[in-house]
Amino acid sequence: xxxxxxRTSHHRARSYWKRYSYYYILLILPLAYxxxxxxxxxxxxxxxxxxxxxGGPVYGTEWVGLRYFKLFMNDPNFWVAFKNTLxxxxxxxxxxFPLPILFALLINEIVSPRVKKFIQTVSYFPNFVSxxxxxxxxxxxxxxxxxxxxxxxxxxxxxxIFFVNEPGWFRTIYITSDIxxxxxxxxIIYCAVLASxxxxxxxxxxxxxxxxxxxxxxxxxxxxxxxxxxxFILSLGSIxxxxxxxxxxxxxxxxxxxxxxxxxxxxxxxxxxxNYSYATAVGMFGGLIGLFLVSGANxxxxxxxxxxxx
Numbered sequence: 287x288x289x290x291x292x293r294t295s296h297h298r299a300r301s302y303w304k305r306y307s308y309y310y311i312l313l314i315l316p317l318a319y320x321x322x323x324x325x326x327x328x329x330x331x332x333x334x335x336x337x338x339x340x341g342g343p344v345y346g347t348e349w350v351g352l353r354y355f356k357l358f359m360n361d362p363n364f365w366v367a368f369k370n371t372l373x374x375x376x377x378x379x380x381x382x383f384p385l386p387i388l389f390a391l392l393i394n395e396i397v398s399p400r401v402k403k404f405i406q407t408v409s410y411f412p413n414f415v416s417x418x419x420x421x422x423x424x425x426x427x428x429x430x431x432x433x434x435x436x437x438x439x440x441x442x443x444x445x446x447i448f449f450v451n452e453p454g455w456f457r458t459i460y461i462t463s464d465i466x467x468x469x470x471x472x473x474i475i476y477c478a479v480l481a482s483x484x485x486x487x488x489x490x491x492x493x494x495x496x497x498x499x500x501x502x503x504x505x506x507x508x509x510x511x512x513x514x515x516x517x518f519i520l521s522l523g524s525i526x527x528x529x530x531x532x533x534x535x536x537x538x539x540x541x542x543x544x545x546x547x548x549x550x551x552x553x554x555x556x557x558x559x560x561n562y563s564y565a566t567a568v569g570m571f572g573g574l575i576g577l578f579l580v581s582g583a584n585x586x587x588x589x590x591x592x593x594x595x596x
Contacts, residue, residue, distance in 0.1 A: 334567040340560050354567035364568065367551035370544055371572075375525040378461050383521060385469050387514065390476035391502060406477070409470025420463055421535040425450055428459070451540040460532060475517065476510060483509045515593040523580035526572040548572050 329345075334354055336346025358364045389409070396402040412420075427433050428449040436446035449455045483506065491501045530549035537545045548568065556565030588594035 331566060331570050333563045334570045336563065338563045340562075346563065350563075354564045355571065357564060358568050358571070363546075364551060366543075367546050367548050371526050371528065371547040371549075374457055374460065374544075374547060375528050377457060378464060378528060379521055379525065381461055382464050382468065382472075383518065385465060386472035387476055387510070389469055390473040390480060391506065393473070393477060394480045394506070395498070406470065409473065411470075412467045413471035415467065417529070417531045418535065420467060421532060424459060424463055424536070450536060451538055453541045453543040453545070456536065456541045456544045460529075460536065463532070464529070475513060479510050479513050480506065511591065512593050515587050515591060519580060519583045519587060519594075522583045523576045525579060526575055 332345050335349060335351060337348050337350050338346045393402055393405060396405070428435055430436050430446040430448045433446075433449075435449070439446055447455075449459060487505045487509075488501055491505050496504065526548055528547065528549070530547075530553070533545060533547050534550050534553060537550055552565045552569050555561045555568065584594045584596065
């Protein structure tokens with residue numbers, strides 16, 4: 287009896303593997319990517335507690351405890367970068383997080399399928415434009431000599447502004463370009479949720495005399511809330527890890543008062559100054575704050591709405 291049971295289980299395992307083996311093969315590359323580039327570098331965090339000398343052992347020469355954490359805690363340049371990161375992240379999240387939701391709601395109201403597909407395609411396209419190209423476009427459009435915006439200012443008798451070099455304009459440029467580049471793409475998940483809403487809910491609301499606005503408030507948005515909560519929790523986790531490439535490419539000594547963020551600070555300390563242990567400690571500090579924010583937001587969401595990641 288036991289032998290028959292074992293043979294049956296083996297037969298089921300072989301049948302299962304034969305049926306789904308191609309899916310597991312397709313998973314090899316994504317798993318390898320995460321293991322090598324996401325989980326593998328975690329071991330490098332040990333450098334935050336060890337002294338690293340270029341040319342020496344990969345994981346440092348000696349233990350120094352919390353020395354590097356104390357160093358950056360007393361570094362005024364770090365706190366400037368920390369403040370800039372926090373302000374830029376909060377502003378970016380407050381502005382760019384609700385816009386894809388509103389955009390998806392507006393797309394959902396379009397009756398013509400062709401018009402809807404056209405708008406979606408046009409809005410998705412900027413996501414596939416390289417950040418280097420985007421920053422190049424920004425610098426061309428905002429150039430003090432040939433940029434369209436400054437040409438418009440000159441036309442109305444005003445002096446041109448070197449927008450990219452002005453600290454006061456950095457956050458506006460950064461957030462505006464993020465809206466243009468990612469709003470349509472980030473709306474995809476919400477459009478998918480809206481497409482899956484049961485049409486009978488709208489029919490019942492319409493029979494009760496609900497207008498389109500009331501249907502959106504009482505039917506559409508409640509159906510979107512679980513997805514909105516999850517996306518918001520995940521967004522909080524990267525609040526101190528905003529777009530490093532764009533910030534670095536837009537960074538100049540003139541606008542450093544607002545453009546120097548934690549990631550650019552780590553880049554300068556680590557790759558330019560070869561102070562890898564110091565840079566690792568700063569990066570680890572930002573990661574721990576992100577972990578704390580995700581855990582806190584997940585806990586609050588579970589307590590308030592019953593929706594959480596885990």
